[in-house]
Amino acid sequence: MLILPILVLPVIHGFLLENNHSVVGQTKPSSPYLNISAFLDEKNRLQQATERIAQNTVQFRHDMDTNLAVLSSQLLQKFNVLEQKLGEVKQLNETQKELAFIQHNHVTLEQKYNRLINSYEQLKRENDLLHVEFQLIKNVSISTSKELSDLKHxxxxxxxxxxxxxxxxxxxxxxxxxxxxxxxxxxxxxxxxxxxxxxxxxxxxxxxxxxxxxxxxxxxxxxxxxxxxxxxxxxxxxxxxxxxxxxxxxxxxxxxxxxxxxxxxxxxxxxxxxxxxxxxxxxxxxxxxxxxxxxxxxxxxxxxxxxxxxxxxxxxxxxxxxxxxxxxxxxxxxxxxxxxxxxxxxxxxxxxxxxxxxxxxxxxxxxxxxxxxxxxxxxxxxxxxxxxxxxxxxxxxxxxxxxxxxxxxxxxxxxxxxxxxxxx
The missing domain is CATH 3.40.50 (Rossmann fold)
Structure with missing residues (x-):
């Protein structure tokens, strides 16, 4: 039971190292897994590549996390700015409504003012006419008073x-x-x-x-x-x-x-x-x-x-x-x-x-x-x-x-x- 593996291993080793042809004399394609040294080298290379990939993956994940954090922060800032802008737009709309209301009130007040001005001008003209009539009556009164005084003398x-x-x-x-x-x-x-x-x-x-x-x-x-x-x-x-x-x-x-x-x-x-x-x-x-x-x-x-x-x-x-x-x-x-x-x-x-x-x-x-x-x-x-x-x-x-x-x-x-x- 112990002899068989020992006998078989040289055969297998010789087969793996030396027999590169098939039975019918055709050359079989070489395989990296058929060469132990190459296999180990390839394995080491793959392990190194895997480690590099892992490191790169970690770095990538770190960079991605960092970028995502930065992007999230920027997005959050932009959302805050957008929300602020929306608030300003809303406030502007309300201000415009208030401005329109104020303008409407201004037009109404201006119309009332113009009506008051017209009424004032009309009252002023009537007052001027009354003043003229008053002056005429006053002049007549003065004149007649003097006439009465003259007649008395x-x-x-x-x-x-x-x-x-x-x-x-x-x-x-x-x-x-x-x-x-x-x-x-x-x-x-x-x-x-x-x-x-x-x-x-x-x-x-x-x-x-x-x-x-x-x-x-x-x-x-x-x-x-x-x-x-x-x-x-x-x-x-x-x-x-x-x-x-x-x-x-x-x-x-x-x-x-x-x-x-x-x-x-x-x-x-x-x-x-x-x-x-x-x-x-x-x-x-x-x-x-x-x-x-x-x-x-x-x-x-x-x-x-x-x-x-x-x-x-x-x-x-x-x-x-x-x-x-x-x-x-x-x-x-x-x-x-x-x-x-x-x-x-x-x-x-x-x-x-x-x-x-x-x-x-x-x-x-x-x-x-x-x-x-x-x-x-x-x-x-x-x-x-x-x-x-x-x-x-x-x-x-x-x-x-x-x-x-x-x-x-x-x-x-x-x-x-x-x-x-x-x-x-």
């Missing part, structure tokens, strides 16, 4: 009953809202009043060419009907302006007297003055008397200097230029109060527009404009008063509201009224 004017009636009528100008009640007061106090004088200041309608028709500051206009028209006072209630043709249409109301007693007295005085080459007018005498009596008053009733009477003309293009007063009136004496005759009109809606006031004056024969006389005339109609006369002393070239000439104008108007009363 002209105590020699008779009859006293007519003067009291004038005081009541002048007070009437302070407010149209008191017209009805004031009329009843006058009617109840002076039930037998026959003639009414409406005395005050007004604005001239100048004539730029004919000196005999020209009305200057300090002149007096008496409401006397012309040959063409019988009216004494005209009120333009409504004015329509056609822009295409630049034409005006007027809806007017006018007043005339059924009793022309006062107008006849005016005509009588006028004829006496015209027939005498150099008459001594009662008007000048009464003016001088009034001036002497009023010297001690705080207000100055002297006639302003002639150089303050400046005349202006409005050209068709709207420009305003100063012009000379027309000359050639042989009866004109510088510094003397002249008396002109014609209709008078309410200038509330007309007098401030140069072109309009000239057109209206030409159509209705207007010589002067004033304020609010129509309210008193309405009350006279209601009381069936058939005799009245309007006396307007010229204080400016609009409606009589300028103050410089008002004191002298009030005194001159009162002096002419005294002339008429004395001639009755």
């Amino acid at each position: 002209l105590g020699a004017i008779q009859p006293l009953q007519d003067i009291s009636n004038i005081q009541q009528s002048v007070q009437y100008l302070l407010s149209q809202t008191q017209t009805v009640s004031m009329t009843e007061q006058v009617r109840g106090t002076f039930s037998k009043v026959q003639h009414v004088f409406l005395v005050g200041v007004g604005g001239s309608v100048p004539d730029y060419e004919d000196a005999s028709k020209h009305v200057r500051l300090g002149d007096i206009v008496i409401s006397l009907p012309s040959q063409e028209r019988s009216c004494l006072y005209v009120h333009g209630q409504k004015i329509d302006h056609t822009l295409r043709t630049d034409e005006y249409k007027f809806n007017v109301k006018h007043w005339a007297c059924a009793d022309d007693t006062l107008q006849k007295v005016v005509e009588k005085i006028k004829n006496i003055t015209d027939s005498s080459p150099d008459p001594e007018r009662p008007l000048d005498i009464y003016l001088e008397e009034a001036s002497e009596r009023l010297k001690a008053e705080e207000s100055s009733f002297h006639r302003p200097f002639i150089n303050t009477d400046r005349l202006y003309y409005t050209n068709p293009d709207g420009t305003v230029v100063e012009v000379q007063h027309p000359s050639g009136d042989r009866n004109y004496i510088e510094g003397r109060t002249n008396v002109r005759f014609g209709a008078i009109s309410n200038g509330m809606n007309i007098a401030k527009d140069g072109k309009l006031r000239k057109t209206f004056a030409r159509l209705y024969g207007i010589k002067a404009y004033d304020l609010d006389t129509d309210a008193i005339l309405e009350s006279l109609d209601g009381n069936r008063n058939e005799s009245f006369l309007i006396i307007r002393e010229i204080a400016d070239y609009t409606d009589g509201s300028r103050k410089e000439w008002q004191p002298y104008s009030a005194m001159a108007a009162a002096a002419y009224m005294k002339t008429l009363i004395m001639a009755l």
Whole structure:
């Protein structure tokens, strides 16, 4: 049993080392596993390769783990950045929504602001109109107060009953809202009043060419009907302006007297003055008397200097230029109060527009404009008063509201009224 392996091993060894051919004489392919030395070398080589592969595998796994860790960290960072970006985008979307909401509110507030601006502008215009009306009423109030003061100082004017009636009528100008009640007061106090004088200041309608028709500051206009028209006072209630043709249409109301007693007295005085080459007018005498009596008053009733009477003309293009007063009136004496005759009109809606006031004056024969006389005339109609006369002393070239000439104008108007009363 022990001999057999020993005998067999040499055979096997010899077979493995030397017998490289088959039985039939063919060469068998060599095999690395047939050579022990080569086998061992190959085995060692494979072991080394395996170890290297194992080492490389370990290193690869380590590198892979490292790379995976780095990649995971980078991915995590990118995810964090992406999440942050998404948060920012979400916040941006919310901000854009808020911005859109704010913009919508801004548009709404801007619209409200524009509406408020428009309302403010409208209220401002209305306030300006009210301010103008207030100033007009204030000017009339000041004017009438001075007229009342003047009338009180002209105590020699008779009859006293007519003067009291004038005081009541002048007070009437302070407010149209008191017209009805004031009329009843006058009617109840002076039930037998026959003639009414409406005395005050007004604005001239100048004539730029004919000196005999020209009305200057300090002149007096008496409401006397012309040959063409019988009216004494005209009120333009409504004015329509056609822009295409630049034409005006007027809806007017006018007043005339059924009793022309006062107008006849005016005509009588006028004829006496015209027939005498150099008459001594009662008007000048009464003016001088009034001036002497009023010297001690705080207000100055002297006639302003002639150089303050400046005349202006409005050209068709709207420009305003100063012009000379027309000359050639042989009866004109510088510094003397002249008396002109014609209709008078309410200038509330007309007098401030140069072109309009000239057109209206030409159509209705207007010589002067004033304020609010129509309210008193309405009350006279209601009381069936058939005799009245309007006396307007010229204080400016609009409606009589300028103050410089008002004191002298009030005194001159009162002096002419005294002339008429004395001639009755």
